[in-house]
Amino acid sequence: MPSLNYASPTTVNEAVSLLAGAPGLAKVLSGGTDLLVQLRSGRVRPELIVDTKRLPGLIGIREEDGGFVIGAATPGAMLEAHEGLKRVYPGVVEAMDLIGSQQIQGRASLAGNLCNASPAADSVPAMIAAGAVAVVAGPDGRREVPVEQIPTGPGRTSLARGELVLEFRLPPRPARASDAYLRFIPRTEMDIAVVGCGVAVALNAQGVCTQARVSLGAVAPVPLLVSAGAEALVGSRLDDAALARLDAAAQAACQPITDKRGTIEYRTKVAGVLARRAAAIAFQRAQGR
């Protein structure tokens, strides 16, 4: 086996230099729950692994300016244990919590889930619905990228050579606003999404939806931001007509494949149903805030 190097930098500049300067493939290691499986199977053959977990701020959650900043390598178990985050962004926390077992939750991270770029990644539609922004560091400095702009295809991202995600920013959330994420799998635990759907809504004092974001996973090469789904909800109190429009918009956005988890027709139908149900949960939560 050719030699595989490992570095555990303690500054962002060092991490970027290592990633940018490696002559061959360099991979970022956060929780490693995807990377180590791929290393073992030979699907990826990097010459350098850059472990991000000793970079300052990469593990941890802090409240800032009314929003939340989540370090890129923060394990899922820490999100689940954070009462403040769970209260304001329950959809993001429940999406991350659906990923794998307790053992996986001990290591798996939002950045890993995003940059592994599986179309079925559970946390990604929830982050997209929540309006999460990734802070990316690279050779040209830092930039802020809406999460939906990072995946470009199965296993591919828009990150350039030498770039890595440092943290995610969840914006301040007004009163009467919340989110929800639902995943359909044929059992109750430990499976990959047939369809996933994240919905975030903000309501006014009369309970009318003033803002919405809808995102679907596992129905296209990348998780989708479904603007027509949001338009179906804005101005409504989630009446039957709005739900029917949302269902239709979600189905219209789907470009799924048929595989062992579900057919094109099945995934499309389920996307509409999940969107309705996730919207109903998000509305109910928003009314309670």
Place this chain on the structure above:
Amino acid sequence: MSKHHVTTTINGEPVEFLCETQETMLDVLRNTLNLTGSKEGCASGDCGACSVICDGALVCSCLMLGVEADGRAITTVEGIAEGDELHPVQRKFLEHAALQCGFCTPGLIVATKALLDENPNPTEEEARYWLAGNLCRCTGYDKILAAVMDAAAEMRGESRA
């Protein structure tokens, strides 16, 4: 690249070892340190037979590089008993016959210890969800759950009828 020199703590004892980058923590435990209690079932994070506690978090040692252990504290199944005294979880697994072939048992013991450290009074449903990443192909899980719930009750100082 020369091997990494790793300084870590395993079961409360300072340990140093050398490893290649691609060696997992499980490889190091079993092949270098002769701590063969942790088992390799799937080597892909699905079965939980290699479960260890790393800095308080339950993880699969097959999904962790050995080099990542530097400066961390790791508990393996070998560190659960206190000397010759079995941990209540271990004792209850024996009492309830919560094992047949025994291959999954070390991982289940470690995972149960981690559960009860965090939640001394789990519902059976919570225990089942927590242990969903520990696969057992022999028992059907009912005896495992009985052992877990009984161990939890004993550790809380309750006796179960």
